[in-house]
Amino acid sequence: MKARVFITLKNGVLDPQGKAIGHALNGLGFGSVGEVRQGKVIDLELSGSDQAKAKDELKAMCEKLLANTVVEKYEIELKP
Amino acid sequence: MKSAVIVFPASNCDRDAKVALEQMTGKTPAMVWHQDSELPDVDLVVLPGGFSYGDYLRCGAMASQSAVMRSVKAHADKGGMVLGVCNGFQVLTESHMLPGALMRNAALKFVCKPVGLEVQETQSGFTRKYESGQRVTFPVAHGEGSYFADEETLDRLEGENRVAFRYAKGENPNGAARDIAGILSEKRNVLGLMPHPERVVDDVLGGTDGRGLFQSLIEALS
Numbered sequence: 232m233k234a235r236v237f238i239t240l241k242n243g244v245l246d247p248q249g250k251a252i253g254h255a256l257n258g259l260g261f262g263s264v265g266e267v268r269q270g271k272v273i274d275l276e277l278s279g280s281d282q283a284k285a286k287d288e289l290k291a292m293c294e295k296l297l298a299n300t301v302v303e304k305y306e307i308e309l310k311p
Numbered sequence: 312m313k314s315a316v317i318v319f320p321a322s323n324c325d326r327d328a329k330v331a332l333e334q335m336t337g338k339t340p341a342m343v344w345h346q347d348s349e350l351p352d353v354d355l356v357v358l359p360g361g362f363s364y365g366d367y368l369r370c371g372a373m374a375s376q377s378a379v380m381r382s383v384k385a386h387a388d389k390g391g392m393v394l395g396v397c398n399g400f401q402v403l404t405e406s407h408m409l410p411g412a413l414m415r416n417a418a419l420k421f422v423c424k425p426v427g428l429e430v431q432e433t434q435s436g437f438t439r440k441y442e443s444g445q446r447v448t449f450p451v452a453h454g455e456g457s458y459f460a461d462e463e464t465l466d467r468l469e470g471e472n473r474v475a476f477r478y479a480k481g482e483n484p485n486g487a488a489r490d491i492a493g494i495l496s497e498k499r500n501v502l503g504l505m506p507h508p509e510r511v512v513d514d515v516l517g518g519t520d521g522r523g524l525f526q527s528l529i530e531a532l533s
Contacts, residue, residue: 247419299369301412
Protein backbone atom coordinates (compact mmCIF):
# COMPACT_ATOMS: atom_id res chain seq x y z
CA MET A 232 0.00 0.00 0.00
CA LYS A 233 1.21 3.50 -0.74
CA ALA A 234 0.47 6.60 1.23
CA ARG A 235 1.14 10.29 0.76
CA VAL A 236 1.30 12.69 3.68
CA PHE A 237 0.95 16.43 3.15
CA ILE A 238 2.45 18.64 5.84
CA THR A 239 1.65 22.34 5.85
CA LEU A 240 1.87 25.19 8.31
CA LYS A 241 -1.22 25.88 10.36
CA ASN A 242 -3.24 28.95 9.47
CA GLY A 243 -1.85 32.00 11.18
CA VAL A 244 1.70 30.65 11.38
CA LEU A 245 4.06 32.96 9.52
CA ASP A 246 5.50 31.33 6.40
CA PRO A 247 8.45 33.44 5.21
CA GLN A 248 9.38 30.87 2.55
CA GLY A 249 5.88 30.99 1.09
CA LYS A 250 6.06 34.77 1.09
CA ALA A 251 9.41 34.76 -0.74
CA ILE A 252 8.04 32.32 -3.34
CA GLY A 253 5.05 34.62 -3.87
CA HIS A 254 7.31 37.64 -4.35
CA ALA A 255 9.46 35.71 -6.82
CA LEU A 256 6.40 34.66 -8.82
CA ASN A 257 5.14 38.25 -8.90
CA GLY A 258 8.63 39.27 -10.06
CA LEU A 259 8.38 36.77 -12.92
CA GLY A 260 5.25 38.50 -14.10
CA PHE A 261 2.67 36.19 -12.54
CA GLY A 262 0.67 39.10 -11.23
CA SER A 263 -2.31 36.95 -10.30
CA VAL A 264 -0.42 35.30 -7.42
CA GLY A 265 -1.59 36.37 -3.99
CA GLU A 266 -0.67 34.57 -0.79
CA VAL A 267 1.56 31.49 -1.14
CA ARG A 268 1.98 28.82 1.56
CA GLN A 269 4.47 26.00 1.12
CA GLY A 270 4.87 22.65 2.80
CA LYS A 271 6.18 19.16 2.24
CA VAL A 272 5.02 15.88 0.80
CA ILE A 273 6.18 12.53 2.19
CA ASP A 274 5.52 9.33 0.21
CA LEU A 275 5.54 6.10 2.17
CA GLU A 276 5.23 2.46 1.26
CA LEU A 277 3.44 0.32 3.82
CA SER A 278 3.07 -3.40 4.15
CA GLY A 279 -0.38 -4.91 4.76
CA SER A 280 -3.69 -4.09 3.13
CA ASP A 281 -5.92 -2.94 6.00
CA GLN A 282 -6.67 0.67 5.10
CA ALA A 283 -8.20 1.65 8.44
CA LYS A 284 -5.22 0.26 10.32
CA ALA A 285 -2.82 2.03 7.96
CA LYS A 286 -4.61 5.31 8.46
CA ASP A 287 -4.39 4.97 12.25
CA GLU A 288 -0.71 4.17 11.99
CA LEU A 289 -0.04 7.09 9.67
CA LYS A 290 -1.84 9.40 12.07
CA ALA A 291 0.40 8.20 14.89
CA MET A 292 3.48 8.72 12.68
CA CYS A 293 2.40 12.29 11.96
CA GLU A 294 1.77 13.05 15.61
CA LYS A 295 5.04 11.50 16.77
CA LEU A 296 7.48 12.55 14.09
CA LEU A 297 6.36 13.61 10.62
CA ALA A 298 4.64 16.84 11.66
CA ASN A 299 5.34 19.26 14.48
CA THR A 300 1.76 19.80 15.52
CA VAL A 301 2.67 23.00 17.36
CA VAL A 302 2.97 24.71 13.98
CA GLU A 303 2.04 22.16 11.31
CA LYS A 304 -1.06 20.28 10.20
CA TYR A 305 -1.17 17.14 8.10
CA GLU A 306 -3.36 15.34 5.62
CA ILE A 307 -3.13 11.65 4.82
CA GLU A 308 -3.91 10.16 1.43
CA LEU A 309 -3.99 6.39 0.93
CA LYS A 310 -3.47 4.85 -2.48
CA PRO A 311 -4.51 1.27 -3.13
CA MET B 312 29.43 20.25 39.33
CA LYS B 313 29.48 17.27 37.00
CA SER B 314 28.28 17.73 33.46
CA ALA B 315 27.75 15.89 30.19
CA VAL B 316 27.59 17.17 26.63
CA ILE B 317 25.49 15.17 24.19
CA VAL B 318 27.09 14.65 20.79
CA PHE B 319 24.76 14.09 17.83
CA PRO B 320 25.98 13.50 14.30
CA ALA B 321 26.58 17.06 12.98
CA SER B 322 26.67 18.74 16.37
CA ASN B 323 29.29 21.44 15.93
CA CYS B 324 29.29 23.35 19.22
CA ASP B 325 29.87 20.29 21.38
CA ARG B 326 33.54 21.13 21.78
CA ASP B 327 32.78 24.81 22.41
CA ALA B 328 30.52 23.63 25.25
CA LYS B 329 33.24 21.29 26.51
CA VAL B 330 35.89 24.03 26.54
CA ALA B 331 33.54 26.47 28.29
CA LEU B 332 32.57 23.90 30.93
CA GLU B 333 36.21 22.97 31.51
CA GLN B 334 37.22 26.57 31.83
CA MET B 335 34.35 27.50 34.13
CA THR B 336 34.04 24.40 36.31
CA GLY B 337 37.59 23.05 36.21
CA LYS B 338 36.18 19.62 35.33
CA THR B 339 36.03 17.91 31.98
CA PRO B 340 32.46 17.06 30.97
CA ALA B 341 31.54 13.59 29.78
CA MET B 342 30.96 13.56 26.02
CA VAL B 343 27.96 11.29 25.42
CA TRP B 344 27.23 9.87 21.96
CA HIS B 345 23.62 10.01 20.78
CA GLN B 346 23.33 6.22 20.58
CA ASP B 347 24.27 5.75 24.23
CA SER B 348 21.10 5.11 26.10
CA GLU B 349 22.59 5.74 29.54
CA LEU B 350 23.82 9.01 30.93
CA PRO B 351 26.67 9.13 33.42
CA ASP B 352 25.80 10.46 36.87
CA VAL B 353 25.84 14.22 36.23
CA ASP B 354 24.17 17.39 37.49
CA LEU B 355 23.92 19.14 34.14
CA VAL B 356 23.29 17.90 30.60
CA VAL B 357 24.13 20.21 27.71
CA LEU B 358 22.52 19.82 24.29
CA PRO B 359 24.92 21.71 22.03
CA GLY B 360 24.44 23.76 18.89
CA GLY B 361 24.88 22.37 15.42
CA PHE B 362 22.84 20.71 12.72
CA SER B 363 22.02 17.36 14.30
CA TYR B 364 21.15 14.73 11.69
CA GLY B 365 21.61 17.38 9.00
CA ASP B 366 18.43 19.15 10.17
CA TYR B 367 16.52 16.46 8.25
CA LEU B 368 12.72 16.75 8.39
CA ARG B 369 12.90 19.66 10.87
CA CYS B 370 15.70 21.06 13.03
CA GLY B 371 16.00 18.84 16.09
CA ALA B 372 13.27 16.41 14.97
CA MET B 373 15.49 13.39 14.42
CA ALA B 374 17.63 14.11 17.48
CA SER B 375 14.51 14.22 19.66
CA GLN B 376 13.94 10.54 18.78
CA SER B 377 17.48 9.39 19.57
CA ALA B 378 18.24 6.84 22.29
CA VAL B 379 20.04 9.31 24.51
CA MET B 380 17.09 11.71 24.62
CA ARG B 381 15.02 9.25 26.64
CA SER B 382 17.70 9.43 29.34
CA VAL B 383 17.90 13.21 29.05
CA LYS B 384 14.12 13.41 29.60
CA ALA B 385 14.37 11.08 32.58
CA HIS B 386 17.20 13.24 33.99
CA ALA B 387 15.00 16.36 33.65
CA ASP B 388 11.96 14.57 35.11
CA LYS B 389 14.03 13.84 38.21
CA GLY B 390 14.83 17.55 38.48
CA GLY B 391 18.25 17.38 36.79
CA MET B 392 19.31 20.48 34.88
CA VAL B 393 19.39 20.60 31.08
CA LEU B 394 20.78 23.42 28.97
CA GLY B 395 19.96 23.49 25.25
CA VAL B 396 21.78 26.02 23.10
CA CYS B 397 20.71 26.82 19.53
CA ASN B 398 20.14 23.38 17.95
CA GLY B 399 19.88 22.13 21.54
CA PHE B 400 16.90 24.48 22.04
CA GLN B 401 15.34 23.09 18.86
CA VAL B 402 15.86 19.54 20.18
CA LEU B 403 14.17 20.53 23.46
CA THR B 404 11.06 21.91 21.73
CA GLU B 405 10.89 18.92 19.37
CA SER B 406 11.12 16.64 22.44
CA HIS B 407 8.28 18.60 24.10
CA MET B 408 10.57 19.36 27.03
CA LEU B 409 9.90 23.04 26.29
CA PRO B 410 6.76 24.49 24.67
CA GLY B 411 6.58 26.16 21.24
CA ALA B 412 8.68 25.72 18.13
CA LEU B 413 11.61 27.37 16.35
CA MET B 414 10.75 28.50 12.87
CA ARG B 415 12.67 29.74 9.85
CA ASN B 416 14.05 33.25 10.48
CA ALA B 417 11.55 35.87 9.30
CA ALA B 418 14.07 37.34 6.83
CA LEU B 419 14.98 33.83 5.58
CA LYS B 420 18.67 34.53 6.18
CA PHE B 421 21.09 32.69 8.39
CA VAL B 422 22.20 35.22 11.01
CA CYS B 423 25.64 35.04 12.57
CA LYS B 424 26.49 38.02 14.76
CA PRO B 425 26.66 39.26 18.36
CA VAL B 426 23.22 40.25 19.62
CA GLY B 427 22.17 42.33 22.62
CA LEU B 428 19.95 40.51 25.12
CA GLU B 429 18.21 41.35 28.33
CA VAL B 430 18.23 38.90 31.20
CA GLN B 431 14.53 38.84 32.02
CA GLU B 432 14.43 36.33 34.80
CA THR B 433 17.05 35.81 37.48
CA GLN B 434 15.08 33.35 39.63
CA SER B 435 16.61 30.26 38.05
CA GLY B 436 19.67 28.09 38.42
CA PHE B 437 20.83 29.34 35.01
CA THR B 438 20.54 33.08 35.57
CA ARG B 439 20.83 33.83 39.30
CA LYS B 440 24.24 35.49 38.95
CA TYR B 441 22.88 38.11 36.55
CA GLU B 442 21.01 41.27 37.54
CA SER B 443 17.38 41.46 36.49
CA GLY B 444 17.22 43.42 33.23
CA GLN B 445 20.98 43.17 32.75
CA ARG B 446 22.08 43.75 29.19
CA VAL B 447 24.43 41.10 27.82
CA THR B 448 25.81 40.31 24.38
CA PHE B 449 25.88 36.72 23.13
CA PRO B 450 26.54 35.62 19.56
CA VAL B 451 23.77 34.01 17.53
CA ALA B 452 24.30 31.69 14.57
CA HIS B 453 21.12 30.17 13.21
CA GLY B 454 18.74 30.00 10.27
CA GLU B 455 15.76 28.72 12.21
CA GLY B 456 15.54 30.54 15.51
CA SER B 457 12.26 32.39 15.32
CA TYR B 458 10.47 31.35 18.50
CA PHE B 459 6.79 30.63 17.97
CA ALA B 460 4.02 29.55 20.31
CA ASP B 461 0.31 30.31 20.42
CA GLU B 462 -0.80 33.41 22.32
CA GLU B 463 -2.04 31.40 25.26
CA THR B 464 1.35 29.68 25.68
CA LEU B 465 3.21 32.99 25.32
CA ASP B 466 0.98 34.56 27.99
CA ARG B 467 1.59 31.60 30.27
CA LEU B 468 5.37 31.77 29.78
CA GLU B 469 5.35 35.45 30.64
CA GLY B 470 2.90 35.01 33.51
CA GLU B 471 5.06 32.30 35.06
CA ASN B 472 8.26 34.34 34.56
CA ARG B 473 9.71 31.69 32.28
CA VAL B 474 11.15 34.01 29.63
CA ALA B 475 14.78 33.94 30.76
CA PHE B 476 16.32 35.96 27.92
CA ARG B 477 14.80 38.45 25.51
CA TYR B 478 16.40 40.17 22.54
CA ALA B 479 17.05 43.80 23.44
CA LYS B 480 14.84 46.39 21.76
CA GLY B 481 15.56 46.53 18.03
CA GLU B 482 17.92 43.54 18.16
CA ASN B 483 15.52 40.66 17.42
CA PRO B 484 17.49 38.83 14.68
CA ASN B 485 14.84 36.34 13.58
CA GLY B 486 11.33 37.64 14.18
CA ALA B 487 10.83 35.64 17.39
CA ALA B 488 7.48 36.16 19.09
CA ARG B 489 7.68 38.80 21.83
CA ASP B 490 11.47 39.00 21.28
CA ILE B 491 11.93 35.71 23.10
CA ALA B 492 15.49 34.36 23.01
CA GLY B 493 15.34 31.76 25.78
CA ILE B 494 12.76 30.06 27.97
CA LEU B 495 12.60 27.91 31.09
CA SER B 496 10.59 24.76 31.68
CA GLU B 497 7.76 24.70 34.19
CA LYS B 498 10.07 23.27 36.86
CA ARG B 499 12.75 25.80 35.83
CA ASN B 500 15.41 23.09 35.47
CA VAL B 501 15.48 23.15 31.67
CA LEU B 502 16.65 26.21 29.71
CA GLY B 503 16.64 26.53 25.94
CA LEU B 504 18.07 29.56 24.18
CA MET B 505 19.13 30.42 20.64
CA PRO B 506 22.16 32.65 21.47
CA HIS B 507 25.44 31.01 22.49
CA PRO B 508 26.59 31.76 26.06
CA GLU B 509 29.35 29.13 25.75
CA ARG B 510 31.06 31.25 23.10
CA VAL B 511 31.49 34.22 25.42
CA VAL B 512 33.34 32.96 28.47
CA ASP B 513 36.79 34.24 27.50
CA ASP B 514 37.93 37.71 26.46
CA VAL B 515 40.20 36.16 23.85
CA LEU B 516 37.09 34.80 22.16
CA GLY B 517 35.21 38.06 22.13
CA GLY B 518 33.58 38.52 25.50
CA THR B 519 32.72 37.19 28.93
CA ASP B 520 28.98 37.89 29.21
CA GLY B 521 28.23 34.17 29.13
CA ARG B 522 30.22 33.47 32.30
CA GLY B 523 27.27 34.47 34.48
CA LEU B 524 25.24 31.55 33.18
CA PHE B 525 27.93 29.03 34.09
CA GLN B 526 28.61 30.74 37.45
CA SER B 527 24.87 30.50 38.16
CA LEU B 528 24.93 26.77 37.41
CA ILE B 529 28.00 26.21 39.56
CA GLU B 530 26.36 28.01 42.47
CA ALA B 531 23.00 26.27 41.99
CA LEU B 532 24.57 22.82 41.71
CA SER B 533 27.23 23.00 44.41
